[in-house]
Amino acid sequence: MVDNNLYKVVIDSMSAHVAILDEQGKIIETNRAWQEYGRQNGMRESFESIGINYLAICETATEHPEDDADRVARGIRNVMAGELDEFLTQYPCHSRDQKRWYAVRVVPYRDHNVHRVIVTHENITPIMEVQEALQAKEAELIRQSERLEETNIALRVLLRQREEDKTRIEETIYANVDRLVLPYLEKLLQGHLTEKQRTLLEVVDTNLRDIVSPFLHSLAALNMSLTPQEIEVANMVRSGKSSKEIADVLNLSVSGVDFHRKRLRSKLDLTHTSKNLRSYLLSLA
Structure with a gap:
Protein backbone atom coordinates (compact mmCIF):
# COMPACT_ATOMS: atom_id res chain seq x y z
CA MET A 1 0.00 0.00 0.00
CA VAL A 2 2.84 2.32 0.83
CA ASP A 3 4.48 1.53 -2.50
CA ASN A 4 1.29 2.30 -4.41
CA ASN A 5 0.90 5.62 -2.62
CA LEU A 6 4.50 6.52 -3.35
CA TYR A 7 4.04 5.57 -6.98
CA LYS A 8 0.94 7.77 -7.20
CA VAL A 9 2.72 10.70 -5.57
CA VAL A 10 5.58 10.38 -8.04
CA ILE A 11 3.51 10.36 -11.23
CA ASP A 12 1.18 13.08 -9.92
CA SER A 13 4.19 15.32 -9.31
CA MET A 14 5.17 15.14 -12.98
CA SER A 15 4.33 18.06 -15.26
CA ALA A 16 3.92 15.70 -18.22
CA HIS A 17 0.54 14.13 -18.94
CA VAL A 18 1.05 10.44 -18.08
CA ALA A 19 -1.10 7.45 -18.99
CA ILE A 20 -0.40 3.74 -18.56
CA LEU A 21 -1.87 1.47 -21.24
CA ASP A 22 -2.54 -2.24 -20.98
CA GLU A 23 -1.68 -4.72 -23.70
CA GLN A 24 -4.84 -3.79 -25.67
CA GLY A 25 -4.03 -0.08 -25.51
CA LYS A 26 -6.62 0.78 -22.86
CA ILE A 27 -5.82 3.38 -20.22
CA ILE A 28 -5.48 1.83 -16.78
CA GLU A 29 -3.91 4.76 -14.95
CA THR A 30 -3.36 8.50 -15.46
CA ASN A 31 -1.70 11.20 -13.42
CA ARG A 32 -3.04 14.50 -12.15
CA ALA A 33 -1.67 16.51 -15.10
CA TRP A 34 -3.52 14.25 -17.56
CA GLN A 35 -6.75 14.61 -15.62
CA GLU A 36 -6.40 18.38 -15.29
CA TYR A 37 -5.85 18.65 -19.03
CA GLY A 38 -9.10 16.75 -19.56
CA ARG A 39 -10.99 19.16 -17.34
CA GLN A 40 -9.52 22.21 -19.08
CA ASN A 41 -10.43 20.86 -22.50
CA GLY A 42 -14.11 20.14 -21.97
CA MET A 43 -14.29 16.59 -20.61
CA ARG A 44 -17.41 16.54 -18.44
CA GLU A 45 -16.68 13.26 -16.72
CA SER A 46 -14.11 10.49 -16.52
CA PHE A 47 -11.24 12.93 -16.30
CA GLU A 48 -9.02 9.98 -15.46
CA SER A 49 -9.86 8.40 -18.86
CA ILE A 50 -9.70 4.96 -17.26
CA GLY A 51 -10.93 2.25 -19.62
CA ILE A 52 -10.66 4.37 -22.75
CA ASN A 53 -8.76 2.62 -25.55
CA TYR A 54 -6.12 5.22 -26.29
CA LEU A 55 -4.52 3.12 -29.02
CA ALA A 56 -7.85 2.73 -30.83
CA ILE A 57 -8.46 6.49 -30.59
CA CYS A 58 -5.09 7.17 -32.22
CA GLU A 59 -5.79 4.66 -34.98
CA THR A 60 -9.29 5.95 -35.73
CA ALA A 61 -8.12 9.57 -35.65
CA THR A 62 -5.69 8.85 -38.46
CA GLU A 63 -6.57 10.59 -41.72
CA HIS A 64 -3.32 9.92 -43.52
CA PRO A 65 -0.78 7.10 -43.12
CA GLU A 66 1.95 9.49 -41.97
CA ASP A 67 0.02 11.91 -39.76
CA ASP A 68 0.71 12.45 -36.05
CA ALA A 69 -1.93 10.05 -34.72
CA ASP A 70 -0.73 7.28 -37.03
CA ARG A 71 2.88 7.75 -35.93
CA VAL A 72 1.89 7.56 -32.25
CA ALA A 73 -0.26 4.45 -32.82
CA ARG A 74 2.55 2.66 -34.65
CA GLY A 75 5.03 3.75 -32.00
CA ILE A 76 2.85 2.32 -29.21
CA ARG A 77 2.47 -1.00 -31.04
CA ASN A 78 6.22 -1.21 -31.73
CA VAL A 79 7.06 -0.62 -28.06
CA MET A 80 4.40 -3.14 -26.96
CA ALA A 81 5.86 -5.72 -29.34
CA GLY A 82 9.36 -5.13 -28.01
CA GLU A 83 10.54 -3.81 -31.37
CA LEU A 84 11.44 -0.46 -29.84
CA ASP A 85 12.84 0.35 -26.41
CA GLU A 86 11.48 3.86 -26.69
CA PHE A 87 9.39 5.90 -29.11
CA LEU A 88 9.62 9.69 -29.36
CA THR A 89 7.78 12.19 -31.53
CA GLN A 90 6.22 15.62 -31.30
CA TYR A 91 3.03 17.10 -32.64
CA PRO A 92 1.08 20.37 -32.74
CA CYS A 93 -2.15 20.68 -30.78
CA HIS A 94 -3.43 24.15 -31.62
CA SER A 95 -6.73 25.67 -30.59
CA ARG A 96 -8.42 28.65 -32.19
CA ASP A 97 -6.76 31.08 -29.80
CA GLN A 98 -3.58 29.29 -28.78
CA LYS A 99 -0.72 27.39 -30.33
CA ARG A 100 0.56 24.37 -28.44
CA TRP A 101 3.05 21.61 -29.13
CA TYR A 102 3.63 18.36 -27.28
CA ALA A 103 6.36 15.76 -27.20
CA VAL A 104 5.15 12.15 -26.93
CA ARG A 105 7.28 9.50 -25.28
CA VAL A 106 6.32 5.83 -25.12
CA HIS A 115 3.37 -5.87 -21.98
CA ARG A 116 2.13 -2.47 -20.94
CA VAL A 117 3.40 0.95 -21.94
CA ILE A 118 3.71 4.35 -20.34
CA VAL A 119 2.69 7.25 -22.59
CA THR A 120 3.73 10.78 -21.64
CA HIS A 121 2.77 14.05 -23.31
CA GLU A 122 5.09 16.92 -22.37
CA ASN A 123 4.17 20.50 -23.26
CA ILE A 124 7.06 21.83 -25.34
CA THR A 125 5.31 25.01 -26.51
CA PRO A 126 7.97 27.42 -25.12
CA ILE A 127 10.71 25.49 -26.93
CA MET A 128 8.78 25.41 -30.20
CA GLU A 129 7.95 29.11 -29.95
CA VAL A 130 11.66 29.85 -29.60
CA GLN A 131 12.37 27.60 -32.58
CA GLU A 132 9.68 29.33 -34.64
CA ALA A 133 11.09 32.73 -33.70
CA LEU A 134 14.59 31.59 -34.65
CA GLN A 135 13.34 30.16 -37.95
CA ALA A 136 11.49 33.40 -38.71
CA LYS A 137 14.63 35.37 -37.87
CA GLU A 138 16.74 33.09 -40.03
CA ALA A 139 14.27 33.46 -42.90
CA GLU A 140 14.36 37.24 -42.50
CA LEU A 141 18.17 37.20 -42.47
CA ILE A 142 18.14 35.11 -45.64
CA ARG A 143 15.76 37.60 -47.28
CA GLN A 144 17.94 40.50 -46.17
CA SER A 145 21.02 38.72 -47.48
CA GLU A 146 19.30 38.13 -50.82
CA ARG A 147 18.23 41.78 -51.00
CA LEU A 148 21.77 42.86 -50.11
CA GLU A 149 23.18 40.60 -52.80
CA GLU A 150 20.72 42.06 -55.31
CA THR A 151 21.80 45.55 -54.24
CA ASN A 152 25.46 44.59 -54.58
CA ILE A 153 24.81 43.22 -58.06
CA ALA A 154 23.02 46.43 -59.02
CA LEU A 155 25.89 48.51 -57.62
CA ARG A 156 28.44 46.45 -59.52
CA VAL A 157 26.45 46.97 -62.70
CA LEU A 158 26.26 50.72 -62.02
CA LEU A 159 29.99 50.92 -61.28
CA ARG A 160 30.81 49.00 -64.43
CA GLN A 161 28.50 51.29 -66.39
CA ARG A 162 30.15 54.30 -64.76
CA GLU A 163 33.59 53.06 -65.75
CA GLU A 164 32.39 52.41 -69.28
CA ASP A 165 30.86 55.90 -69.46
CA LYS A 166 34.06 57.40 -68.07
CA THR A 167 36.16 55.56 -70.62
CA ARG A 168 33.84 56.60 -73.43
CA ILE A 169 33.95 60.28 -72.34
CA GLU A 170 37.74 60.19 -72.04
CA GLU A 171 38.06 58.65 -75.48
CA THR A 172 35.76 61.32 -76.90
CA ILE A 173 37.78 64.12 -75.27
CA TYR A 174 41.07 62.64 -76.42
CA ALA A 175 39.79 62.24 -79.97
CA ASN A 176 38.39 65.77 -80.09
CA VAL A 177 41.60 67.34 -78.73
CA ASP A 178 43.70 65.34 -81.14
CA ARG A 179 41.49 66.11 -84.14
CA LEU A 180 40.09 69.58 -83.43
CA VAL A 181 42.69 71.38 -81.28
CA LEU A 182 46.21 70.12 -81.81
CA PRO A 183 46.27 70.72 -85.60
CA TYR A 184 45.49 74.43 -85.07
CA LEU A 185 48.17 74.73 -82.38
CA GLU A 186 50.68 73.30 -84.81
CA LYS A 187 49.69 75.93 -87.36
CA LEU A 188 50.08 78.68 -84.76
CA LEU A 189 53.52 77.40 -83.83
CA GLN A 190 54.55 77.67 -87.47
CA GLY A 191 53.66 81.36 -87.53
CA HIS A 192 55.68 84.43 -86.52
CA LEU A 193 55.81 84.43 -82.71
CA THR A 194 57.93 86.01 -80.05
CA GLU A 195 60.06 83.66 -78.01
CA LYS A 196 57.72 83.93 -75.04
CA GLN A 197 54.62 83.37 -77.18
CA ARG A 198 56.23 80.33 -78.75
CA THR A 199 57.18 78.95 -75.35
CA LEU A 200 53.65 79.47 -74.02
CA LEU A 201 52.10 77.80 -77.05
CA GLU A 202 54.53 74.91 -76.74
CA VAL A 203 53.50 74.52 -73.11
CA VAL A 204 49.83 74.52 -74.13
CA ASP A 205 50.61 72.01 -76.86
CA THR A 206 52.52 69.80 -74.44
CA ASN A 207 49.80 69.97 -71.80
CA LEU A 208 47.10 69.10 -74.28
CA ARG A 209 49.13 66.17 -75.49
CA ASP A 210 49.55 65.11 -71.88
CA ILE A 211 45.77 65.04 -71.58
CA VAL A 212 45.66 62.46 -74.31
CA SER A 213 48.67 60.59 -72.95
CA PRO A 214 49.15 58.64 -69.70
CA PHE A 215 51.76 61.08 -68.28
CA LEU A 216 49.54 62.92 -65.80
CA HIS A 217 47.81 59.69 -64.85
CA SER A 218 51.20 58.11 -64.21
CA LEU A 219 52.27 61.10 -62.16
CA ALA A 220 49.09 60.91 -60.08
CA ALA A 221 49.52 57.14 -59.66
CA LEU A 222 52.78 57.78 -57.80
CA ASN A 223 50.56 59.15 -55.00
CA MET A 224 52.78 62.19 -54.42
CA SER A 225 51.62 65.53 -53.06
CA LEU A 226 52.81 67.69 -55.93
CA THR A 227 51.84 71.34 -55.84
CA PRO A 228 50.29 72.93 -58.96
CA GLN A 229 53.56 74.83 -59.49
CA GLU A 230 55.59 71.62 -59.29
CA ILE A 231 53.28 69.96 -61.83
CA GLU A 232 53.81 72.92 -64.18
CA VAL A 233 57.58 72.70 -63.76
CA ALA A 234 57.50 68.92 -64.25
CA ASN A 235 55.53 69.36 -67.49
CA MET A 236 57.98 71.88 -68.86
CA VAL A 237 61.07 69.91 -67.78
CA ARG A 238 59.60 66.91 -69.54
CA SER A 239 59.10 69.08 -72.64
CA GLY A 240 62.83 69.87 -72.64
CA LYS A 241 62.61 73.46 -71.44
CA SER A 242 65.59 74.95 -69.64
CA SER A 243 65.34 76.54 -66.22
CA LYS A 244 65.57 79.99 -67.83
CA GLU A 245 62.75 79.23 -70.28
CA ILE A 246 60.60 77.86 -67.47
CA ALA A 247 61.35 80.91 -65.34
CA ASP A 248 60.30 83.28 -68.14
CA VAL A 249 57.00 81.49 -68.76
CA LEU A 250 56.06 81.01 -65.10
CA ASN A 251 57.37 84.40 -63.99
CA LEU A 252 59.80 82.79 -61.57
CA SER A 253 63.45 83.31 -60.90
CA VAL A 254 65.88 80.73 -62.22
CA SER A 255 66.78 79.85 -58.64
CA GLY A 256 63.06 79.36 -57.94
CA VAL A 257 62.81 76.91 -60.84
CA ASP A 258 65.92 75.10 -59.60
CA PHE A 259 64.31 74.86 -56.17
CA HIS A 260 61.24 73.19 -57.73
CA ARG A 261 63.48 70.85 -59.69
CA LYS A 262 65.18 69.84 -56.45
CA ARG A 263 61.80 69.28 -54.77
CA LEU A 264 60.68 67.15 -57.70
CA ARG A 265 63.81 64.99 -57.50
CA SER A 266 63.20 64.54 -53.78
CA LYS A 267 59.54 63.58 -54.21
CA LEU A 268 60.39 61.26 -57.09
CA ASP A 269 63.07 59.63 -54.93
CA LEU A 270 65.84 60.67 -57.33
CA THR A 271 67.95 62.63 -54.84
CA HIS A 272 70.62 59.98 -54.38
CA THR A 273 70.70 58.80 -57.97
CA SER A 274 72.33 60.11 -61.12
CA LYS A 275 69.15 59.62 -63.14
CA ASN A 276 68.18 62.61 -65.28
CA LEU A 277 64.94 64.29 -64.17
CA ARG A 278 63.63 64.76 -67.71
CA SER A 279 64.44 61.16 -68.67
CA TYR A 280 62.55 59.93 -65.64
CA LEU A 281 59.52 62.11 -66.42
CA LEU A 282 59.54 60.91 -70.03
CA SER A 283 59.54 57.31 -68.78
CA LEU A 284 56.20 57.96 -67.07
CA ALA A 285 54.43 58.63 -70.35
Missing part, protein backbone atom coordinates in the same frame (compact mmCIF):
# COMPACT_ATOMS: atom_id res chain seq x y z
CA VAL A 107 8.33 3.36 -23.01
CA PRO A 108 7.62 -0.23 -21.96
CA TYR A 109 6.28 -1.04 -18.52
CA ARG A 110 6.66 -4.70 -17.58
CA ASP A 111 4.17 -5.88 -14.97
CA HIS A 112 4.15 -9.65 -14.32
CA ASN A 113 5.18 -10.34 -17.92
CA VAL A 114 2.28 -8.27 -19.24
